[in-house]
Amino acid sequence: MLIQPETPAMSDSQAIGQDGWLQHARRIPSPNFGPRPADTDINTVVIHSISLPPGIYGGDEIERLFTNRLDWSAHPYFEQIRGAEVSAHFVIRRTGELLQFVSVRDRAWHAGRSSWQGRDNCNDYSVGIELEGLEDTPFETAQYEALGTLLDALSQRWPITQIAGHEHVAPGRKRDPGSAFDWGRLQALTGRPAAQFAGLQNPSQTA
Ligand SMILES: [Zn+2]
Numbered sequence: 001m002l003i004q005p006e007t008p009a010m011s012d013s014q015a016i017g018q019d020g021w022l023q024h025a026r027r028i029p030s031p032n033f034g035p036r037p038a039d040t041d042i043n044t045v046v047i048h049s050i051s052l053p054p055g056i057y058g059g060d061e062i063e064r065l066f067t068n069r070l071d072w073s074a075h076p077y078f079e080q081i082r083g084a085e086v087s088a089h090f091v092i093r094r095t096g097e098l099l100q101f102v103s104v105r106d107r108a109w110h111a112g113r114s115s116w117q118g119r120d121n122c123n124d125y126s127v128g129i130e131l132e133g134l135e136d137t138p139f140e141t142a143q144y145e146a147l148g149t150l151l152d153a154l155s156q157r158w159p160i161t162q163i164a165g166h167e168h169v170a171p172g173r174k175r176d177p178g179s180a181f182d183w184g185r186l187q188a189l190t191g192r193p194a195a196q197f198a199g200l201q202n203p204s205q206t207a
Helices: 061-066 076-080 141-157 183-190
Strands: 033-035 044-050 090-092 098-100 106-108 126-132 162-165
Touching (some): 044 141, 061 090, 090 141, 126 141, 141 183
Parallel strands (some): 044 162, 090 126
Antiparallel strands (some): 090 098
């Protein structure tokens, strides 16, 4: 029996398939994931920043980390994270290039011990997006644009109503994406209500 390709729609390349994979992302499957709890309501995006080594951009170390292929002895910093088995659903490089490591249908390992809006274990119900960068260092325009497009694509399939930073869901433990991430810019770019963005609320509400 012939498998009919899906009829391409205008934005098909930016759509997320039934399998939870985005058509236009570069796909680098990570073994670091598990099932989400049954009947999970995926309504949250957690934004992170990462660079390996910190402040060095453009190499393949992030994808090596997320696929358990990083040479821990290649840099002193890597010794600090030796043995880590982590992942995120998406990484947005400085150029705006989008990489996907885990299907959105599955549970990626990005937030660790965390809580948001009264729900613990953010990994259960969130989508993890890493921006290549360094806390307190400005991100690139291409990254905001790719992030906005990705949020639109996610929202076409899941009722995303909460967009938080790792710093908000794990306060005191994590600082990313950090003070240089422009929440107002992302809000303006996406046209979403400010109330959806943790970074635009009062600190007392997000702590
Ligand atoms: Zn993080």
